[in-house]
Amino acid sequence: MITFAELCEQMYAVTSAWGLPWLVPTLVVMGVVVGVIIAYISVASMFMIWWERKISAHIQVRFGPMRVGGWHGWAQSIADGIKLLLKEDIIPARADKVVFVLAPMVVFAAALAGYVTIPWAPGLIVKDLNIGLLYMVAISSLTVVGIIMAGWSSNNKYATLGAMRSAAQAVSYEVPLVLSLLGPVMLAGTMSMGQLVEAQGGTWFGFLPRWFVFPQVVAFLVYFTCALAECNRLPFDIPEAESELVAGFHVEYSGMRFAIFFLAEYANMFAVAAIATTIFLGGWRGPWLPIPGLPAEVARGLFGLVWFQVKCYFLIFVMMWLRWTLNRMRVDQLMDFAWKVLLPIAFANLIVTGLVLALWK
């Protein structure tokens, strides 16, 4: 079956036959890939924002957006985006201008970079790094650098407090997050995102899909909790707790810069959901049917694409559901929870997994 990487190889071969330097096709591929991913993030984020407003509204016996665009206010996010684009871009007089301008870019870049190793469908992955998972976890934790930059450069006490909270939170939750991911990695014996999905083929006991969520349910729960904290979602949204810190680190941002923070938040949500889907829920795996007139490989790929999205958006739905049901935790409770509850659980899971693997094989 043809993969994205093979497609690129063929293109490189063609262009080098034309005598073009190797750099040109690489840049073309990079440009196209980044364009596609940014387009996907924008559309998906806009959809998620609208969807979240709808979900929250229905949880709260409201309708949510109903006017813009006609059908259930589907164009609300587009209207909001245009409004934010047209807004005045305010940089506070005593802010550190360079850092202030860079901060949203860093946050968004970190969110974007994680998309490189997401296996969308069989063979459809930008770069199947052999340390894909490690790369993704590492790059997504760069977000906090941008948040600290934003909080510090705003020269605002609320923003600074928010940034400090964010730093503490990110550092604390990274540890159990990575440890929880190690369980499935031990089972699969690889860190490549593509091979992790491959390892989840088949069934347990003949009926249960061979997803790692079943043997690693503890790890999954720990990961999901940490992922919520990574995305600054309720009940872990203390860096931007609006009732205490007004808006936290992005309190001084307006217009498009604020929109980029917003976009990055939703991009991050999708990224952590994509990791969870890949590692625990079998990635693009799912039942598929041959589509008449299409090769089986393509049909399977299309089904895989859909399955991956369905699983991701299900997890995102759960995140939104939690957000509109729970209340915020306190800073000290948050730290206690990470270090005293999640970390021991993650370690225990790791040890048990190791023991089972050592004794079984």
Next chain:
Amino acid sequence: MGAPRRRVRGAESDILMDTTNLPIPIGTTVMIEHAGETMEEMYVNMGPQHPSTHGVLRLLLKLDGEVITDCIPYIGYLHRCHEKIAENRTYPQVVPYTDRLDYLASMSMNFGYVLTVERLMGQQVPARAEHMRVILAELQRIASHLLWLGTFGLDLGNFTIFIYCFREREMILDLFEAVSGQRLNYSFYRIGGMAFDFPDGWLDNCRAFLEWFKPRIPEYDALVTDNILFQKRIQGIGVIDAKSAVDWGLSGPMLRASGLKWDLRRNDPYSIYDRFDFAIPVFDTCDVWARFLVRRQEMLESVKIIEQALDQLPSGEITAKMPKTIKPPAGQVYVRTESPRGELGFYLVSDGTPKPYRYKVRSPAFCNLSALPVMMKGCLVADSVAILGSIDIVLGEIDR
């Protein structure tokens, strides 16, 4: 302390305030020694424009990291000479001003004021009017507590409870609108009775609301009360023991949450509250959690009172025979009622003219707020909004 009178020039901040007896010089940087290093002390201005100060309250928080080492509330942003205005109005003309005191419980404010004038005059009120007063005041208590519960949820980051509470509050406001034509400032109580009788079908609507409302409390419980995150968030913070509570002059749910069974409807009965059977919820953990439980329980008790009052509602006049001009005899009176926030006292001095000689309001929220620094010390920034929310302040009443 802290009435905004003059603008401080030459200082870094241009915050309106009186700096004469301020413990911390505003706008200057305070350097402290900490762990062998000289560093700047951190002050955070919370409010007057802040989502969680429930109006135009300003808190100056002195922080050590996330821990609050000192808290100074500054009030006066909503001052409007309420008491002085009343001295230049006739007695009935003051009623609409009392609406603006606690604008979330206007019925209770009206109630307290007309009761005061009536006691000054020695005026009796027809039985039907008394029942109407109790029904409306207790509905108002539910509405006020609902709004409190909703905004308290907002403070803790739970948006959903806010909308749920507003749904039910909206129904009460509809009932009030049907009675008085207003949704917020009713001015419905008159000296000597009520403005109008209940409209046709109102009693059925009221009963229907009570039937709708009773199962809602378990619904809220499922969302917040039984939620472990919610409990952990508010247990053990903002503690004020019974003795301090009395010393600081706390009243209402704040006092009952400190373990004192003190409710003016029972301890100093006014109107016809001695005829009803209701419990006074008391919790003795003295923290925000206790205040939450007290208010939650009080809503149910108010439902009981309303049901009894509806059952007993007599027919007849709604206004006593009143003179054209209300001229209470010279004298003074202090009448206290149990508003949703605590002891609401009106002090009136009459010199026999149609206008009060002196008029003073003892505002429950003001006294409750004064204890805020005691409760805040040593708490985290995140707790500050929960503690402030648990006091249930209304700035219209505090600043008057």
